[in-house]
Amino acid sequence: MSEKYIRQNKKSCTIVKSSKTYAKIANLDDAVFIRDFLIDNDWNLDKTPQILKKDDNYLILTVYEDRIHVLAKYKQKPGNATVEKLIKKHRRNPNNSRYGLNIARVFDVFIIKKQIAGDDYIFGYYDRLEDAEFVRNFLLDNNWNVREFNQIEFDEDTDTYKVIKVIDDKVYVLDSFDNSDIDLNKAYEGFLAKISKHKYGLAHYPHLDLLKNHISDLEEEFGVKTRDENWNLENINDNALNDIVFNLTPFQHSVYDAIDGEATFDEIKRKLIRYKSKNFEDKISKNLESLIDIGLVEKQGDVYKKN
Numbered sequence: 001m002s003e004k005y006i007r008q009n010k011k012s013c014t015i016v017k018s019s020k021t022y023a024k025i026a027n028l029d030d031a032v033f034i035r036d037f038l039i040d041n042d043w044n045l046d047k048t049p050q051i052l053k054k055d056d057n058y059l060i061l062t063v064y065e066d067r068i069h070v071l072a073k074y075k076q077k078p079g080n081a082t083v084e085k086l087i088k089k090h091r092r093n094p095n096n097s098r099y100g101l102n103i104a105r106v107f108d109v110f111i112i113k114k115q116i117a118g119d120d121y122i123f124g125y126y127d128r129l130e131d132a133e134f135v136r137n138f139l140l141d142n143n144w145n146v147r148e149f150n151q152i153e154f155d156e157d158t159d160t161y162k163v164i165k166v167i168d169d170k171v172y173v174l175d176s177f178d179n180s181d182i183d184l185n186k187a188y189e190g191f192l193a194k195i196s197k198h199k200y201g202l203a204h205y206p207h208l209d210l211l212k213n214h215i216s217d218l219e220e221e222f223g224v225k226t227r228d229e230n231w232n233l234e235n236i237n238d239n240a241l242n243d244i245v246f247n248l249t250p251f252q253h254s255v256y257d258a259i260d261g262e263a264t265f266d267e268i269k270r271k272l273i274r275y276k277s278k279n280f281e282d283k284i285s286k287n288l289e290s291l292i293d294i295g296l297v298e299k300q301g302d303v304y305k306k307n
Contacts, residue, residue: 006031015068017043023068030059034068050083062087064094092137101140103132108261109207112136112171114144124171125207130158131173139171146171152182163187167218170210188222196226196233202296203307204261229295251275255287256296262305 006028007014013031015023015038022038022045025031033054041047045063052059060071060083071086072078093100102114102123110132112123123139123146126132134155142148149164149171161182163174175187192215197203199212211218219225226233248256258271269284277283288304291297298307 003028003032005035021067023070025070030054030070033059034070038068050087051077053077060086062090064091069094088137088141092133092140099129100133100136102136103129107206108204112139114139116144122170125210126173127205127207128173130155131162131176133157134162135171135173151184152180154180165191167211167214172211185222185224188224189227192218192222192224192226193228193233197228197307200233203305249287251283252287252290255284256291256306259297259304259306262300262303264302265304268304 005015005017007016008028011026013025013028014021015025015031015035017038022043023031023034025034037048037052045066045068048061048063048068050061052061056075058074058077060074060078062069062071069090071090091101095101099105099110102112104111104113108127110126110129112126112132112135114121114123123144124132124135126135134153134157137157138149138153139146146166146169149166151164153162153164154160155162155176158176160176160178161180162176163182163184165172165174172191174191177187194203194205195208195211195215195218198205198208199215215226254272254275255268258268263271265284265288268288269281272280272284275283288297288299292299295307298305
């Protein structure tokens, strides 16, 4: 039968019958094997198994959007857990895109969006990709029903526990913890503090924009008051940041402005290159430390963030 039903290009082979594409396979040998499998099963995709033995190898298969996809190839037959993990990973990112299905990035915010019955629905906004991926994966596994979320969910990909809150059909990740011993009040207070600091310009959390005018309602629902280690948020006003920044030295101000949401030391240094002098790096380090001391900036690993 040779290469009947197979169309070759430089990087892959497509299996086509009667103008319908049944698979896109990386190499000709596997394409011929899958083509023969389809013929033997009367081109019925429903008969496609998750594991199919080919010579001395095991092919891991899945059907997505009416096409067979070869996900991996093993010398020894893999266990069910490995197969399920591969299939889930493919379903979440079938096109091998940067963020996978339904996640887009707009400036510093990751957005989960899905089109349903011709209308676009937004399911959440996130400052961290891992939070967006967790929520997207959960929704994919639960038919996009936000009511399926529990207050605390375990993220098997990051091995963390996440505190979840659905507000106006948007899913928010309030905090993440390394173990199940979770202080919910602490999570609530930290989440409210982020909203308040963003509202009053003390920090940059654009993923919380929709909640800026709902702080008192959330305080009542959570049963806690907004608290922060560095700021008295109960008596704060809209000019709080301006008052604090006004008293910074010119170079402190420049370092502060160089942190656009978050930045590494090298990124800050590049933005301030016009001020380069003999002790340039030491000067930046000292001013970063002073900004941390007064609570305007925090360091998380190698990244500096505005508080």
